[in-house]
Amino acid sequence: MNKSQYNKCVEQYADRIFRFALSSLRDEDKAKDVVQETFARIWEHVDTVEFERAKPYLFTAAHHIMIDEIRRCQKTEPLDATYIQESISNSYSDIQEVLHSALATLPEVQRNVILLCDYEGYSYQEIGEITGLSESQVKVYIFRGRTALKKQLKSIDNLIDVEP
Amino acid sequence: MKISINNYEAYLIDYMDGRLNNAEIQQLKAFCVQNHIDFEELTEDLPVLESTDDTFDEKEYLFKNKIVPFGNINEDNYEERFIAYQELLLDGEEEREVEEFADKNPLLLKDLRTYGNCRLEPDTTIAFKDKDNLKKKAVILPLYAKIAAVAAVIAVLFGLFWLPKNENDNANQQPELVELTPEPSENVLYPSEKESVISQDEEGRDVALYVSDDKQQSNEDVVRNISTEKQIAPHNEDVARNVSTEFLTENETEEIQEIRPKQIGIGPELLASLTPKNATEIEVSKDFAIENGLLPERVFFLPVNDFHLAQNQEWDDNDDYEYYDHHRPSLIGKGISWLSKDRYGSIGEVVSDGLRIAKREVIELSEQALVAVYIKADESFDEAKNRLEERFERKSE
Structure with a gap:
């Protein structure tokens, strides 16, 4: 994936990753962090990730980042059902x-x-x-x-x- | 299809998605009845989420801007060039290239400035207050020790400088043995006649021959057999003069100390016992070596009067003495006991540096200082031994 394709990914998937994270985390700031971190990860591997596989890569990364975030928060901020x-x-x-x-x-x-x-x-x-x-x-x-x-x-x- | 309590929910999903055939549906329903699962309730109107219309409004931070190359600077190396620019490592043309590149990529100007701000300045207000505790106290030798050091002479490498001349001399004529009678000097502490002895180590190996003239106490040659293959390293200056160097470890130095000459009396038995095998080195005076045409393989300037210095000086019970005593194994006899071993990486360095100082300080004090010459016993050994024997015979006559 080249830089142009990466930028296209930002254009196509940043909002969707954000919605995914916001709906899951219910916290706008944390959702933004997830998006930033997700795209930072794919940029680190931009040379090895194919553009066609960018979407699942992004959602996989976002999923894991969220899981980490949720578990980290659960240790400090127990969910009040x-x-x-x-x-x-x-x-x-x-x-x-x-x-x-x-x-x-x-x-x-x-x-x-x-x-x-x-x-x-x-x-x-x-x-x-x-x-x-x-x-x-x-x-x-x-x-x-x-x-x-x-x-x-x-x-x-x-x-x-x-x-x- | 094998439905169990652990996976029936997956089949319910498949049912709702229309993925099951009639037989499978019947099988699923039968399973639910059998396990008291309300099939109708569970498959009725399960909610589905609709995506929101939230948007991520910080995309500009995610986009990577296209970088316009200029000259030899491109997307791959511009950061390296920016750092070099800020480190003032570039010449004028390269600097202009970086500036042009930055002009063409204005979004990178911030990066260029950032690298310039990455330099750390030391905080000079931070100071270490206990410097005094780190400083080494100078060891000041009493005057008599310095005088003794003068007597405890020096080691000089004669090596290649004078050897060829002696070799030629040897080829033409058999050198005569000459009693050395240097003028006594006030600055030189000569061993007394009683101290002029032949020494042996504890295993009976002869380790020193000390020949004293009956009339002149200062007329002396010293021969020492050191039963170690190790040599005390000369200074770098000596190395530059084609002298091989081999540093001693502390243990090895102690080993030499163990065979330190003992005063057991004069006699030709030493010579009889000297062999190339057990005598890897002979220490004679410089004059003796010259007079007798000894051909040393390696020659060091080393202070001779070790024994004298170590045993005859009355050291006060103070730090100096303790220091001297502590380093005695490595420093006795070297005339450099005032050197701090801590400053050096090996005993060899201590010794060699001591020699350098000795050359500067001691030699200037007395031209008559005794000079010890360590001679590696090789083909010249027998010749040296014979000359010594002849000398003994002549003295006994």
Whole structure:
């Protein structure tokens, strides 16, 4: 990949990596850091990465950077599920917003495989390559993640129903 | 298809994606019934996320700008040239090339300036306060020690300078043995007659021959047999004069010390025991070597009066004495005990440097200082031995 192709990658994938990271991390600054770090990594290997393989390379790098970031934060800032639950119920405006908020309650792997599937349309096999999981594992995680999201939606529905 | 409790969710996903045939669907449903899994509930309206429209607004930091090459500077080497520019390593033309390159790539001007700001300036306000503790105290020898050092003469390499002349002399005539009678000097501390002895080491090897004239205490030749193959290294100046160098380790120096001459009396038995095998070196005076036409393979200037200096001086119980005592194995007899061994990488360096100082200081004090000559025993050994024997015989007559 040459410099021109690298710049094309920035143009094509920076926003998508950013969305992927922002949806997963729910933190704009950290998401920006992920994008910067992701493109820094591909630039380090610009001579060996083929342009055609740049997209999975970028998402794979972003996935690993996020996993590292999440684990690092979990050691210092334990996830407050109660707070997230309240945030979801108090601030939603449409179903997608609720879903994105609820996404934060999922384990990081489930979160990322759903995002890769829904945002980028990656096949299970491709997601498996990016995340290092088997295709079957990807399916299981996606199913469990979606089931959990559905439960979140239902609980919000119930909450709305009982509110005066 | 083998459905288990661990993978049935994957099959549910496949079902929802329409990837299962009828038989597989039936098999999956049967599994769910069997395991009390609500198939309909689980496969009903699973949510799907829609991508947001968030954008990354810092792309300009990610883009890599195209670099326009100029002259010999391009994308691959411009950073190296920038550093060289700031380090003032380039000539005028190369500097102009860098400046032109930077003009054509204005986005790199910042990099060029940054390299210029990367130089570190030492903080001269930071100082080490305990310098005094690091300094070495000078060892000051008492005057009598210096005088003794004068007597403890010097080592000079005569080597190639005078050897050819002696070889020619030998070829033409048999040199006569001559008693050396240098004038006594106040600056030279000569061994007394009683101290003029033949020495042997503890294993009975003869290690020194000291011939004293009955009338002239200062008339002396010293022959020493050192049973080590190692040589004390001369100074670099001597090396430049084609003298081979071999540094001694401390252990080796102690080994020499162990065979230090002992005063056991005069006698020709030493000569009888001297052989090329056990006598790798003979120490004689410079004059003796010259007079007798000895052909040294290696010759060093070394102070002779080691024994005298070490045993006859009354050292005060102070640092100087301790210092001297500590370094005695390497320094005794070298007349350079005031040198700090810590300043040198090897005993050989100490000795050779000592010789240099001795040449400058001691020789100037007394032209009559005794000079020791170490002669490697080779084909000249027998000749030297014979001459010594003849001398003994003549003295005994």
